Amino acid sequence: MSVTEELSHHDDHHEEHHEQGFIAKYIFSTDHKVIAKQFLITGIIWALLGGALSVIFRLQLGFPDLNLEFLRPLLGKWISSNGKLDSEFFLALVTMHGTIMVFFVLTAGLSGTFSNFLIPLQIGARDMASGFMNMLSYWFFFLSSVIMFVSLFIETGPAGGGWTIYPPLSVLPQAIQGSGLGMTLWLVAMVFFIASTLLGGINYVTTVINMRTEGMTFSRMPLTIWSFFITAIIGILSFPVLVAAALLLVFDRSFGTSFYLSEIFIGGEALPNMGGSPILFQHLFWFLGHPEVYIVLLPALGITSEIISTNSRKPIFGYTAMILSMVAIAFLSFIVWAHHMFVSGLNPFLGSIFMFLTLIIAVPSAVKSFNYLTTLWKGNIVFTPAMLFSIGLVSFFISGGLTGIFLGNSALDINLHDTYFVVAHFHLVMGSAAFFGLLAGVYHWFPKMFGRMMDTKLGYLHFWLTFVGVYLVFFPLHYIGIAGFPRRYYSFTNFDAFSTFTDLNTFVSIAAIVTFGAQFIFLFNFFYSMFAGRKAPLNPWKSNTLEWTTPRVPGHGNWPGAIPKVYRWPYDYSKPGAEDDFIPQTVPYSQTTSSNFPHENELAKSEGAEEGGAH
Amino acid sequence: MLNLVVVLAVVLIIAILIALFRVSTLVGIVKGDTQRQVPSGNKVQAFLLIVFMVVGLGAFFYYSFGGLNDDYVQPLASEHGVITDRLFWITMAITGSVFVVTQIFLFGFSYKYQHSENRKAFYFPHNNKLELFWTGVPAIVLALLILSGWRAWVDITGEAPEDAEVIEVVGYQYAWSVRYGGSDKKLGDYDYKKIDATNQLGIDFSDKDAFDDFIPRELHVPKGKPVLLQIRARDVIHSVFIPHFRLQMNAVPGMPTRFWFVPTKSTEDMREETGNPDFNYELVCNKICGKGHFAMKYTIVVDEPADYEAWYNSQDPWLKQNADYLSEVPQNLQEAAQIAAKLDDRSEPSSIDGIAVSSTK
Ligand code: HEM
Ligand SMILES: [Cu+2]
Ligand SMILES: [Cu+2]
Numbered sequence: 001m002s003v004t005e006e007l008s009h010h011d012d013h014h015e016e017h018h019e020q021g022f023i024a025k026y027i028f029s030t031d032h033k034v035i036a037k038q039f040l041i042t043g044i045i046w047a048l049l050g051g052a053l054s055v056i057f058r059l060q061l062g063f064p065d066l067n068l069e070f071l072r073p074l075l076g077k078w079i080s081s082n083g084k085l086d087s088e089f090f091l092a093l094v095t096m097h098g099t100i101m102v103f104f105v106l107t108a109g110l111s112g113t114f115s116n117f118l119i120p121l122q123i124g125a126r127d128m129a130s131g132f133m134n135m136l137s138y139w140f141f142f143l144s145s146v147i148m149f150v151s152l153f154i155e156t157g158p159a160g161g162g163w164t165i166y167p168p169l170s171v172l173p174q175a176i177q178g179s180g181l182g183m184t185l186w187l188v189a190m191v192f193f194i195a196s197t198l199l200g201g202i203n204y205v206t207t208v209i210n211m212r213t214e215g216m217t218f219s220r221m222p223l224t225i226w227s228f229f230i231t232a233i234i235g236i237l238s239f240p241v242l243v244a245a246a247l248l249l250v251f252d253r254s255f256g257t258s259f260y261l262s263e264i265f266i267g268g269e270a271l272p273n274m275g276g277s278p279i280l281f282q283h284l285f286w287f288l289g290h291p292e293v294y295i296v297l298l299p300a301l302g303i304t305s306e307i308i309s310t311n312s313r314k315p316i317f318g319y320t321a322m323i324l325s326m327v328a329i330a331f332l333s334f335i336v337w338a339h340h341m342f343v344s345g346l347n348p349f350l351g352s353i354f355m356f357l358t359l360i361i362a363v364p365s366a367v368k369s370f371n372y373l374t375t376l377w378k379g380n381i382v383f384t385p386a387m388l389f390s391i392g393l394v395s396f397f398i399s400g401g402l403t404g405i406f407l408g409n410s411a412l413d414i415n416l417h418d419t420y421f422v423v424a425h426f427h428l429v430m431g432s433a434a435f436f437g438l439l440a441g442v443y444h445w446f447p448k449m450f451g452r453m454m455d456t457k458l459g460y461l462h463f464w465l466t467f468v469g470v471y472l473v474f475f476p477l478h479y480i481g482i483a484g485f486p487r488r489y490y491s492f493t494n495f496d497a498f499s500t501f502t503d504l505n506t507f508v509s510i511a512a513i514v515t516f517g518a519q520f521i522f523l524f525n526f527f528y529s530m531f532a533g534r535k536a537p538l539n540p541w542k543s544n545t546l547e548w549t550t551p552r553v554p555g556h557g558n559w560p561g562a563i564p565k566v567y568r569w570p571y572d573y574s575k576p577g578a579e580d581d582f583i584p585q586t587v588p589y590s591q592t593t594s595s596n597f598p599h600e601n602e603l604a605k606s607e608g609a610e611e612g613g614a615h
Numbered sequence: 616m617l618n619l620v621v622v623l624a625v626v627l628i629i630a631i632l633i634a635l636f637r638v639s640t641l642v643g644i645v646k647g648d649t650q651r652q653v654p655s656g657n658k659v660q661a662f663l664l665i666v667f668m669v670v671g672l673g674a675f676f677y678y679s680f681g682g683l684n685d686d687y688v689q690p691l692a693s694e695h696g697v698i699t700d701r702l703f704w705i706t707m708a709i710t711g712s713v714f715v716v717t718q719i720f721l722f723g724f725s726y727k728y729q730h731s732e733n734r735k736a737f738y739f740p741h742n743n744k745l746e747l748f749w750t751g752v753p754a755i756v757l758a759l760l761i762l763s764g765w766r767a768w769v770d771i772t773g774e775a776p777e778d779a780e781v782i783e784v785v786g787y788q789y790a791w792s793v794r795y796g797g798s799d800k801k802l803g804d805y806d807y808k809k810i811d812a813t814n815q816l817g818i819d820f821s822d823k824d825a826f827d828d829f830i831p832r833e834l835h836v837p838k839g840k841p842v843l844l845q846i847r848a849r850d851v852i853h854s855v856f857i858p859h860f861r862l863q864m865n866a867v868p869g870m871p872t873r874f875w876f877v878p879t880k881s882t883e884d885m886r887e888e889t890g891n892p893d894f895n896y897e898l899v900c901n902k903i904c905g906k907g908h909f910a911m912k913y914t915i916v917v918d919e920p921a922d923y924e925a926w927y928n929s930q931d932p933w934l935k936q937n938a939d940y941l942s943e944v945p946q947n948l949q950e951a952a953q954i955a956a957k958l959d960d961r962s963e964p965s966s967i968d969g970i971a972v973s974s975t976k
Contacts (some may be wrong), residue, residue, distance in 0.1 A: 063617065070618055088906035162903045168868060169851040169904060175788065176905045262869025263807040265817070266788070266850040270808045278852055278867055312728070315740040343854070343863045345872035348772030352765055359757045366753040367746070369717065374745070376724040378737035382653050383660035383729070391664070391725055398717050402710040409760060411699050411767035412706065415861040418854065418901045456654050458636055464663065471671065479678070479687040484858030486901045490909040497858055497897050500685035517625055521632055542652060574736035581735060 028139075030131030031556050035138050036117035037449060040442070042145060043109020044523070047435075049149075050100035051516045057093045060085045062509020064491050064502075078157070087490040091160040092178050094488055096152065098163030099186070103193055104148070106296040106434045108141050111197075111235075114299055114441050115204045115228040117449065121547035122222050124213025124564060126557045129206040133199045140196035144189045151185035159186035162488060164289065167260040167281050171252050174267035183253070187246050194239045201232035201239075208232075213546070215566035220585065222545050222570045223316060226323050227302025230330045231295050237334070238291040245284035252276070279344055286337035293430045294333045298326060300437020301368060301397075304390040306570075307444050308372060310543045311387035312379030313581045315571035318371040325364035332361040342410040343417050351410045358408035362401070369398050380574065380581070384541065385459025389440035392467045393433050400429025403478065418488075421481025427474045439466075439522070446526075447540045451553035452533030458525040462518060469515030476504050544570045544584045567607060568600075653730045661729035668722035672715060689858045690889055692896070692917070694877040695771045696861035702763055709756060775875035779841035782834065784898075785816050786846075786853030786866040789907030791898055792816055793834045797827030797932055797955070802845070810849065813937055817849075820934070820943040826955035829930040834898060834915045836878050837923035843875040856901035857915065859885070865902055881917045932956040 026034060056075075059066060067083035068075075078089035116134065120127055128134045151158040160178025161170040165186070173180035208229045212221070221229075251257040252273075260281045261273035309316040316322060338346060338354040372394045381387070403425040406412045416422065439462075446454045480501050485492060492498035492505075539548040549564050564586045572583040577595035589596050589604035596604060654660075674682075691700055728736075783794040783802050792815055796802045803818055803825020810817035818825050836842045846855050848866035855874070856863045864874040886894045900911030918926060934940055934956035944952040952958075 066617060086906075087909065091903060091906065091908070166852055166903075172851065175851050264850055264868050265807050265810040268812075270810060274869075277870060279870060312736060313730075314736040315738060317739060318741045318746050320741065321746050344865045345867050345870055348768065351772065352768060355765060355768065356761055359761045362757055363750060363754050367750055370749040371746075373717065373720045373724060374739070376721070376728060378739065379724070379728045380730050380734055380736040381661075381725060381728050383657050383664075383725075384654060388660060388664075391721065394721055395718060398721070399714060402714050405710055405757070405760065406703065406706055409702070409706065409764035411764045411771060412703050414771070414863050415696075415699060415703075415858070417863055418856075455636065455640065456656065457640075458632070460656055460660065461632070461635070468667070475675075476678075479683060483685070483687045484689050484856075484899075486856065486899060486909075488903045488908065490906075492909070494910045494912050495897050495899060496891075496893070496895060497689060497899070501683075501687075503684060513621065514624075517628060520629070524632070524636075571740065573738075575738050 028135060030127070030135045032116045032120050032128045032131070032134060033449070033554065033558075035134050036113050038138050039108060039112030039116060039141070040449075042142065043105050043113060043438075044526075046100050046104040046109060046145065048519070048523075050097050050105055051519065053093045053097040053100070055513055055516050056085070057090055057097070058509040058512045060090060060490065062506045062512075064493065085490075088160060088177060089157055090490045091162070091176070091488060092157045092182070095160050095162050095165075095178070096148075096158050099148070099159070101431060102163060102292065102296065103190070104145060106431070106438070107197065107235075107292070108193070110296065110434060110438045110441075111228065111231055111299050112138070112141065112200060113438075114224070114303060114445075115200065115232065117445065118224055118547065119204055119207050119228055120211070121448070121550065121554070121558060122225050122545050123208060123211065123216050124546050124559075124566065125207060125211035126559075126563070128203045129211060130203055134203050137196045137199035137203065140192045140199065144192035144196060147185050147189035147192065151182050151189070154181050154185070156180045156182055158182040164282075164285060165249070166285075167249060167252065167278050168264055170249065171261060172264070172266060179253075187250060190246060191243065194243055197235050197239050201235040204228055204232035205236065213563045213566055216546075216585075220566055220569045222302075223305035223319070223322055224299075224302040224545075227298045227305070227326060230326050231298045231302075234291045234298075234330050234333060235295050238288045238295070241284055242288035245281055245288070248284075249281065279341070279346070282341050282344055283338070286340045287334070289340065290337040291330075291333040293426070294329055296430055296434045297397075297437075298329070300393060300434040300440075301326070303437045303441040303444070304372070304393050306545070307384075307386045307390045307440050308375050308394075309571050309573060310444075310541050310582075311382045311384055311390075312375055313382070313573045314375055314379040315569075315573055316371070317374040317377075318367075319569065319571060321367055322371055325367045328364040329361060332357065332364070336361055336408075339408050339410075339413070342413045355408060355410045359405065362405055362408070365397075365401050369394065369401070382541075384443065385454070385456060385463055386440045386444035386541075388460070388463045388467070389436045389443060392463065392470075393436040393440065395467075396428045396433040396436060396470070399475075400425055400427070400433065404429060415484070416481065418486055419481040420477045420485045420487055423487050424474050424477035424481055427477075428470075432470045432474065436466075442526070444541065445547075446529065447536030448547050448550070448554070450530045450533070451536055452529050452531075453536050453540065454525050454529040454533060458521055462521045462525065465518035465521070466515055469511055469518060472511035473508055473515060476508050480504060539584075542580070542582050544572060544582055546585055549584065549586055567603075657730050661726045664722045665726040668718060672718065675715075690880075690885060691859065691861065692878055692880040692885060693860040693862065694879055695767070696859075696876075697879075698767045698770070699861050702760075702767055705763075706760060709760070771876075775843040775873070776841045779843040779875055780837060781843045781845060782836070783816075783845045783847070784834070784855055784866070785849060786855070786900060786904070786911070787815070787849035788851065788905050789900075789911045791834075791855075791900075791911065791913035792830055793913070794818075794828050794830050794933075795927070795930070796824070797829050797930075798928075799824060799827055799955070803828050807849065809943075814940060818933065818940075820940055820952070821945050821948075823948055823951055823955070826934055826944070826948075826952045827932045827957075828934075830933045831930055834913060835923060835926050836915065836917055837920045838878055838881045838884075838917050840920060840923075841875055841877050843873060846872045846874065851904050852902045853900045853904050853911065854902035856899040857896065858899065859896055863901060878917045881919055882915075883919075885917075934958070 068079050068085055069083040072079045078086045156177040159182045160176050169175050170179050170183055248259040252260050258273035258276035260278050261276040264271045305316050336358045339358040342351050485498050550558050566585045567588040570585050574581045575595045588607050589600045590607050785792045801824040804822040805817045806819045807817050846864055846866045848868045853866040860876055862876055864872050886892055896915035898913040935958055
């Protein structure tokens, strides 16, 4: 206790001493809240860009005969003289879309925003363990963003071998132009990106372990924090492997090594490389790549847990089970990677092993879904936009999760691998679910971020257009995928087998454009409310967690006085016998005798003792 | 035209939005929304959720059971495909039911338990029995699915039968080539360093098995007989994907892969079945490989076994068509090569020697 107090005193003074200038306050800030907003806004810009790229390639897929001349001002020589999109640039678009969405939007944009914003606020800390590292984390991300962005505009185009950058395609500029400078920039950008993620991750883990306020035991931590904590650990363990994979790729590209190359004849000549294995890269890549999908997803699930519980006015069902299933998912996510490689030429025996492991991971995921449903059951549900997005997330998580059971079954994956079925699967379970988690989080914590409320009606409109839109875009892709349509195809006209579904593809593209358009409602709401929204009450959602005990716009150090103490878990909603339908974490059991359970009455006694001792 | 529609749509949407926004803000302030904890639209949202569920599930059933203009299941033509398709539909039945039930719970609960002033939520933090139940049931169901999937997988990826037709399939930017063993039914060695503009597959003519190998323009396979594809790639990764056979295997440079299967319907059978007189089996590239990835097609013909034999025997060895390459055959095998490549019955050996000498690359 005394330590906390000392710390808080120290920080209080700190706050009074410096009135920071604009640059220190908003640009090179070490305040976790500012850094979070920096991540958020950068993430939003990336999301728009990534979405715009998908709209361009959806135009190609949905309207193959369309004259794209109107894109020439934007794309220049990538539009041919007869108004067609270049088929190589199509691949570059797909690649950059995937890279941007997975890494820049849903890793940096999601974890970067909410881990930074919520960890100190919800565990009761003044800031991150290292504010400086935290700032560095953002600026590495920024640098990475700039490099990746620049790569879009170079002569030979950005990387084009898919976001999975499988060699030899990603090594050989003879094979695809994007593997020249574009790929180099991609790799450089990703190295900075990984540095950023690691700096952030180490900070999150350290902060959660060391800086919880008094009484905030692990078993009283909100599920958001649990999810950020676990996510950060996954990131720390998996991203370095991507660095290793990328490093070997760099050697193969530039220094003539043969880690991934063997027996290649291209561009009229036989390359000297012998003995390498392209499959090795796939192993290394997916050792990151699969955990990565959980890095993307878990924070979204944490955010949803919090929002669903708050707005159902009910404790999250199975708090411990939720944590255990996240831990199980995190652990299993490291030993299922080869399910992406069932038809890569992998030893079939390994295929069997990975099929078993993969389908095991479905169990904790199922547990999470059922727990969400039970949390809603007999709730008293308030449909804030955040709540709607959370319900949408659960819907996507179920829809997309179920198709994973097909893909994880190696016998079925033979026919489904790399088809649109996969595209449908991961867009629902990872893309849309995590994206909805991000949006839910923004709607929910906007009042704490900017001290103002977003408009609810616009939030509803945004939700419905997006929710219906996402289903209209991605649900039909299942049918197209079952029919065997391959992904990363510029057009399907070359094959009789794929001469069908032209209408459906057009439909999907229209739905995608409308859905993309609907995001501007959000943008308007976001920026308008930031400056002109209604001033937020201190605890607009009547929530239990600590962040709502701060001032409307918390300053540097978060709490003007001492950091509040925590006495209970964060999910005491609608507790029988309680006056209100929520009891914040800062309310001691001794003040809630009417609603305490017997063991809590015991705790109430020791609370009193402690209190007495301290004074 | 489309541009115009898009632009108009965007403008319209924006206009509607702004109008809606202003009106609703004003109305909201008048009604005192700002003081309320439960948004005034709560009931409407609950209602919309249930409408969405009903319409969504309706559309799901309608389109899954024949409502689409096109058939989303490719006709099936391989033995193992029967097994994997059955497994696919069993999985679909299970996950489909779970999908419907859980979505009904999700939206149904949301509707039923929408906020009401005179009710308090049920404080229900956990229940070990329930949690054990829904950990256990998915675990058991998944275990059953895994087991059946695993058995299918082991059978499919197991060794090909002894008598399988062995065919080599090679992918390169942006085409396929296939090679047959010829009359000895043995594929000769290859070496990627021997690849040139003519010898696209890098056949190594120091191996006598290579002399009678032939490289046709289409991939022919016999109906009802096991076929083993030996797959490799020359430049980047490609993937041999044949949707009608439910067959896929990557073609990897430097690492040969394989897939065996039994085709069950001849091209003619399929033409009848689909009512499409132009039906052809197609080999599709399904691993991103560069700008021509979407056009890497190869035609496959499934023959009745007798037709297949006839076709097979009518094919000229590659060496016969490209007699220059005799020069790569070691001296002591020259004669064998000429016989195996059926070169002796076309022209005088001496003239072939002449060609061979004059055209060493
Ligand atoms: C406007 C919304 C979106 C649309 C219309 C869209 C559309 C598509 C399509 C059609 C593809 C497949 C292209 C192909 O394989 O030929 C694709 C690929 C991909 N998308 Fe999206 N997407 C959208 C949003 C997202 C989001 C939110 C994510 C976040 C995870 C995402 C992640 C990816 C990834 C990882 C790929 C794979 C890229 C690759 O194959 O290399 N997308 N997208
Ligand atoms: Cu995975
Ligand atoms: Cu390809």
